[in-house]
Amino acid sequence: MNEVVHASPTIGSNVEEIVINHTCFLMWDIGGQESLRSSWNTYYTNTEFVIVVVDGTDRERISVTREELYKMLAHEDLRKAGLLIFASKQDVKECMTVAEISQFLKLTSIKDHQWHIQACYALTGEGVCQGLEWMMSRFKIR
Numbered sequence: 269m270n271e272v273v274h275a276s277p278t279i280g281s282n283v284e285e286i287v288i289n290h291t292c293f294l295m296w297d298i299g300g301q302e303s304l305r306s307s308w309n310t311y312y313t314n315t316e317f318v319i320v321v322v323d324g325t326d327r328e329r330i331s332v333t334r335e336e337l338y339k340m341l342a343h344e345d346l347r348k349a350g351l352l353i354f355a356s357k358q359d360v361k362e363c364m365t366v367a368e369i370s371q372f373l374k375l376t377s378i379k380d381h382q383w384h385i386q387a388c389y390a391l392t393g394e395g396v397c398q399g400l401e402w403m404m405s406r407f408k409i410r
């Protein structure tokens with residue numbers, strides 16, 4: 269964190285180890301492009317948390333996000349996984365708020381997974397720590 273990273277579409281996946289409060293998480297960054305989605309399920313085994321980064325400016329594709337989200341949550345291997353949603357691009361004026369995204373994604377209807385939504389500004393990392401702290405707090409009480 270506190271790093272400005274390059275941005276280009278993720279082809280396949282990147283993996284990184286991050287340590288939060290002495291707990292090491294293996295984090296896979298998986299490309300979101302349509303052609304890559306059919307391979308998402310190859311990452312699900314032993315997954316503790318799914319982190320979904322929602323582009324707060326993309327009102328057109330929020331319904332696709334919802335569809336993909338529920339498809340993912342229905343997968344057997346993610347039965348016990350927690351869900352962290354980042355509402356990204358909060359620096360952009362016209363972006364959807366956390367409340368709007370929650371409503372569009374019908375988050376309150378999710379009863380069988382622990383979930384949390386966090387506003388963030390990915391370019392500087394604002395909000396990212398708070399989101400990961402939630403993840404950490406859920407991890408401890410399992």
Ligand SMILES: Nc1nc2c(ncn2[C@@H]2O[C@H](COP(=O)(O)OP(=O)(O)OP(=O)(O)O)[C@@H](O)[C@H]2O)c(=O)[nH]1
Nearest residue numbers: 275276277278299300301356357358388389390391
């Ligand atoms: N203004 C603003 N731009 C952002 C933010 N987060 C990402 N971007 C921009 O959005 C574009 C896409 O970012 P990526 O990180 O490549 O998106 P991605 O979701 O990983 O895309 P895939 O790898 O294809 O799934 C880049 O041009 C980023 O600079 C943000 O919080 N604010």
Ligand SMILES: [Mg+2]
Nearest residue numbers: 276277278299
């Ligand atoms: Mg990417």
